[in-house]
Amino acid sequence: MEQKKEHPFVTNEEASTRGEKISLNRAIAIIGAGNMGTSLLRGILNAKLAPQNKIIASGTHSAKLEMFSSKWKINHTLDNAEAAQFADIVMLCVKPYTIGKVLDEIKTALREDQLLISIAAGVTIESMQHRIGKNNPIVRAMPNIASTVDEGATAVSFGRFCNEEHQRIAISIFEAVGEVVVVDEHQLDAVTGLSGSGPAYIYMVIEALIDGGVKMGLPRDVSTKLAIQTVLGSAKLVKESNLHPAILRDQVTTPGGTAINAVHELESHGLRSMLINAVATATLKSKELSETINK
Ligand SMILES: NC(=O)c1ccc[n+]([C@@H]2O[C@H](COP(=O)([O-])OP(=O)(O)OC[C@H]3O[C@@H](n4cnc5c(N)ncnc54)[C@H](OP(=O)(O)O)[C@@H]3O)[C@@H](O)[C@H]2O)c1
Incomplete structure (x- = not known):
């Protein structure tokens, strides 16, 4: 039986297993060249989705901005409307509270065939659509900080004017910096609670593991190296084996051994409940912030 595909077009991953290179062949504007804007630019260039002369940052x-554009050999401008005018794809990488101002600046320049991709947390597609007063296709994405090292986890949602081509473009851009899932827009709060905020939880786990090693006598640098590689390797094994994490945990818990005793300790302090509650709390906070921003 043929497997159901999640989206009906060729992704970067599929193209690269077939030895093909995807090129969007589109001009791209990056409005807001901060942390995330830089990550996405680096991904776009590394994946050769667009040549440098077809990219502008504002x-x-x-x-x-001059330093940034000369480092990456792309165009730049202080005028967001000029950046938008130059591009087929306008990436909105500014802070959520700046989005309204930027949309006001670019809306007159926008043509309805231009794709807008926003990564601003909490700002809904409907509010952006309303603000520009045009039928542009809009994609809303929630990436995470691991995009900086091409291991990002990004969820995307599509506005009502997005066709398959727009979806393909957005997915290709975020696949250039990691994994991509497609979700309904209302699920983006839960995405923020899980993968958007998740790196913070994992950093705490790594920090605590390091301290655990130090407490038991390991030099800090040794403990740090071991803790980081343990988290990285464990995640890689779950991903590559496709096994449920509980099965992998069972494989490392010898009866009466060290790991099962430590697992009991973690269970007695409610580690899993704590993490579930952390995701739930961050999700609710994201929903609350989103309601305030879109008012
Ligand atoms: N960081 C994350 O982990 C993460 C994860 C998911 C989503 N996001 C979203 O990504 C967006 C950007 O976050 P970030 O961490 O990359 O922030 P950031 O590093 O502060 O970048 C924002 C950039 O916007 C520029 N900017 C400010 N006002 C502008 C304006 N009026 N016109 C054009 N550019 C303007 C700033 O440049 P100047 O200094 O030149 O003004 C700055 O480079 C946010 O909406 C956030 O919600 C971030």
């Missing part, structure tokens, strides 16, 4: 600080 921001508010002239010197910073």
Whole structure:
């Protein structure tokens, strides 16, 4: 039986297993060249989705922007409308509270065939659509900080004017910096609670493991190296084996051994409940913030 595909087009991953290179052949504007804007630009260039002369970045600080564009050999402007006009794909990478101002600046310049991709947390597609007053296709994405090292986890949602081509473009861009899932927009709060905020939880786990090693006598640098590699390797094994984490945990818990005793300790302090509650709390907070931003 043929397997159901999640989306009916060729992704970066599928193309690369077939030895093909995907090119979007589109001009791209990156409005807001901060942490995430830089990650996405690096991914776009590494994946050869667009050549440097077809990319423009905009921001508010002239010197910073000049340094940025000369480092990446792309175009730059202090005028967001000019950046938008230049592009087929407009990436909105500014802070959520700046999105409204930026949309006001670019809306007159926007043509309805231009794709808008926003990564601003909490800002709904409907509110952006309303703000520009045009039928542009809009994609809303929630990436995470691991995009910086091409191990990002991004969820995308599509506005009502997005066709398959727009979906393919957005997925290709975020696949250039990691894994992509497609969700309904209302699920983006839960995505924020899980993968958006998740790196913070994992950093705490790593920090605590390091301290555990140090407490038991390991030098800090040794403990740090071991803790990081343990988290990285465990995640890689879950991903590559396709096994349920509980099965992998069972494989490392020898009867009466060290790991099962430690697992009991973690269970007695409610580790799993704590993490479930952390995701739930962050999800509710995201929903609350989103309601305030979109008012
Ligand atoms: N960081 C994360 O882990 C993460 C994860 C998921 C989603 N996001 C979303 O990604 C977005 C960007 O976050 P970030 O962490 O990359 O923030 P950031 O590093 O502060 O970048 C924001 C950039 O926007 C620029 N900017 C500010 N006002 C502008 C304006 N009026 N026009 C054009 N550019 C302007 C700033 O440049 P100037 O200094 O030149 O003004 C800055 O480079 C946010 O909406 C956030 O919700 C971030």
